[in-house]
Amino acid sequence: MVDTMALLLPFGRASRTTSPSAQHPAAGLPADDEVLLDAPDDRLGPALVAAGQGSHRAAADLLAATRALGRWDHRDRYVLRLAAFARSRPEWVQTWYAAAPDDPDVLLLRAQLAVDHAWGSPARAELLRGVSPLITAAARADDRDPVPWRLALDHARGSRAGHTYFGELWEAAVRRAPLHYGCHVAALRYLASSWHGSHRECLDFADRAAQDAPADSLVQALPARAALAYLNDGCGPGVPPERLHAA
Template structure:
């Protein structure tokens, strides 16, 4: 699931040489706690951690920590049977089946994925959707089931109108939900059937339609990185160094992490890593140094895996050195 979202802060694993490390949470001890509980099939602790984090505070990362844990798909069945009216076990089962589905598909390009892999992938995603709809029916005000349905829907290639309605259902419940907006950005980008123009328009509308200091400014940087990724070598660097791209990145930075209302909580580290990479590729060394100084060697897998899929921390170190940090 590293292709679908980004990781965060302090309890990470060292990646490569000292000086930069890939992190597996965003400084929240509950991420590690819930992951360990999921691995131990300790539903009581999983439930306690998830229930202590209200939907209004976005528990997406906690859910993925459970969902990415092998074996959850086995023991969660018994929990659902024991708690037939509860939404939370179904939500967990849905998120796990999304992650489990992508494990079967792998991150390879479609032409390198076998028919059998695709069948398993789609079967698991359909199971995920069943669980998520059941969770949404039991807790109609929750955001997470609809966020999960955005992700499963992209894998199942649902109709564009269905994909849009799922996004709208998510943001009706949480207008500035970062994960929902990032999923929507992927939905409208060129590699998923959209276009660069639609992607950039969505990113800017969402980022600047939100109050200053929210993390949605990250969407602008991601959109530029997505277009950079789509271009051939040589053209990609030229694109990032265009004056209008640099200006766009600075404007988004001013509206997000440079804004006086910005608070370093939640997904802040991923935001700074994304801008660090974008400014580095754009040749804006001063802005890149600002971001590297703020991240202080703490590396999120996304977006650095776009530069080095096997060692994101190495990509971070290289660009940090180039920026003079």
């Protein structure tokens, strides 16, 4: 397990829909608000289409399957994309929660939505304090699931939690899924120089995590992600070029 003090949102784009206010569709073509761009995989796509029609059943089945099979990386990516879709069309999530308020999958989706909402607000820290009970409810709903702990790590970053508290969350996350990519990315972001650490520390963490991961694990991508963050940042201590090339 990675050392706590060496801690240190998956790759891909959230599914997007065009604005419901778009008008004057071309003759013979569907209206803009009926078009799904950047179509995801063949499991998530139908869930998004059904959600656009107001039904939560396909999304519920999809997330329940990831939980039953322990496909935590898929679960994390699906939750992020479903939440992105629900930010503009939340009715299907509200209907789902009203029908099954103890469902671990809708609890997780509601927690992701709340974190996303708080993150985009100037009052982020204040709003995040009110999100904690939702994350806790999602974590308690299925103790095996690491995705609520990824949310907790994001929450801690947004509220500028200290290393000790973050380390406790990290240990709880990797105890459930040692190779969960989303939790590793959350930890990498926490360590980024714009928050609490440095780019050298990020690269150190990313290198160690990749060395300990199987060749087919998404965690193998962490060094490249850390190097890209450094190249896009333009601040903090310099990193030797050979480290960037190796990443």
